[in-house]
Amino acid sequence: MSDNLDDLYRDILMEHYRFPRGHHHLEHEDIHNEGQNPTCGDEIELALELEGDRVKDVYVSCMGCAVSVASGSMLAEVTKGKTLEEVKKIAATIKAMLTGEAVPKDADLGDLEALSGVKKFPVRVKCALLSWTTLVNALEAREKGKEKAPSTTEQ
Numbered sequence: 001m002s003d004n005l006d007d008l009y010r011d012i013l014m015e016h017y018r019f020p021r022g023h024h025h026l027e028h029e030d031i032h033n034e035g036q037n038p039t040c041g042d043e044i045e046l047a048l049e050l051e052g053d054r055v056k057d058v059y060v061s062c063m064g065c066a067v068s069v070a071s072g073s074m075l076a077e078v079t080k081g082k083t084l085e086e087v088k089k090i091a092a093t094i095k096a097m098l099t100g101e102a103v104p105k106d107a108d109l110g111d112l113e114a115l116s117g118v119k120k121f122p123v124r125v126k127c128a129l130l131s132w133t134t135l136v137n138a139l140e141a142r143e144k145g146k147e148k149a150p151s152t153t154e155q
């Protein structure tokens, strides 16, 4: 049973690796960030186009191992159409799943569940988290920028 699950997870990862989603440039980028995982040599560039607080489109370009590319591809697939709050929740869930913390039972991860097999290989956890960490850092930087904005208008 668990072997079959491993096979299924590997198939999902390889499918994303071969046909990465989000590999198209956006007309307009509201959020842009780059990230590296020197341990493995993975490099990622990602961008979001927003419509209000919702992700309208996603660009992901990842050069690296199968795990980092597949994870980036899943990020592009899963975050499209979500609100930024939902995106942050998913990112936190992925991180919990990969670092062995409790994952909320109602979490619907779809293909991302396939990344759970990676936690057996600690070296690969960074590869799987690279795209998510890069995205969360960009979102946090954007929020900090937002916090500053009201104080500047107060003057």
Ligand code: ZN
Pocket (backbone or CB within 6 Å): 037, 040, 041, 042, 064, 065, 066, 067, 068, 127
């Ligand atoms: Zn890697």
